[in-house]
Amino acid sequence: MSEVTKAKVVVIFSGGMDSFTVLHKALSQGYEVYAVSFNYGQRHDKELIYAANVCKELSITHKIVDLTSLNPLLAGSSLTDNIDVPEGHYEETSMKSTVVPNRNMIMLSMAVGYAVSISAEAVYFGAHSGDHAIYPDCRTEFVEAMNAVCQIANYAPVDIRAPYLKNDKIEILAEGLSMGLDYRKTWTCYNGRDKACGKCGACQERLEAFEKNKAVDPLEYE
Known part of the structure; x- marks a missing residue:
């Protein structure tokens, strides 16, 4: 009997907890997954190490694309420039400094080509x-428009x-925990230090998600 060929999908995999859950969701749906990560000069580039480790463990084809040459065109973000990462929740206006201009459109365009x-x-x-x-490039209107173009x-x-477009991080984590996922294999903090800072918007949202799910975050914090 001939082996059934699985349909293929590409997953943009940052190494963070959201894309980690998306990756496993695609696997659970029976797809042959190809992961792609992007080095765009982010200060938390250690997330790419986490992404590579997960893909190696799961025997998933993984490519890391170097976009650092684009940095001079994408200035003004605290994730890529010499600007302090703001502390506080994502609902605070100060978190707009973490926006990298046109990041998702660039990544999606390259992932679509792949x-x-x-x-x-x-x-x-x-x-x-x-x-x-x-983030304007995470909104429903953007995703729908990109889908139409593609x-x-x-x-x-x-x-x-974007399977979690209408869900928050609390709901994403709840699904991941129900799938038995180990989030110690993910990195979220915008400060790429040895331990997560616990204060940036990414950390605060992650910690809130674990608290609301009555679970303990396995990452170490400063």
Whole structure:
């Protein structure tokens, strides 16, 4: 009997807890997953090490794309420039300094090109409702528009799928915990130090998600 060929998808995998959950969701749906991560000069580039380790453990094809040459064009973000990462919750206006101009459009465009080259039907990424207030390229309108464009940008249409677009981090973590996922294998903190800072918006949202799920975050904090 011939082996059934699985449909392919590309997952944009940062190494953080949202994309980690998305990666496993795609696997649970029976897809052959190809992961792609991006080094865009982020100060928390240790997330890429976490991404690589997960993909190695799962025997998933993983590519890390170097976008650091684009840094001079994407100035003004505290994630890539010599600007202090703000402390506080994502709902605070100060967190807008963490926006990297056009980041998701650039990453999605490259991931779609990769998807076309390997005949994958979709690109998955981890936008969620908690990002909507701060990040324009995580909002429903953006995802829907990108999906429409990617149906016609190549001979082969590619779907843009953000399975947690209408969920917050609390709900994403709840699903991941129900899947038995180990979040010690993820990195979230915007400060790429030895331990998570516990104070930046990314850390605060992560800690809140664990607290609301009555679970303990396995990462070490300063």
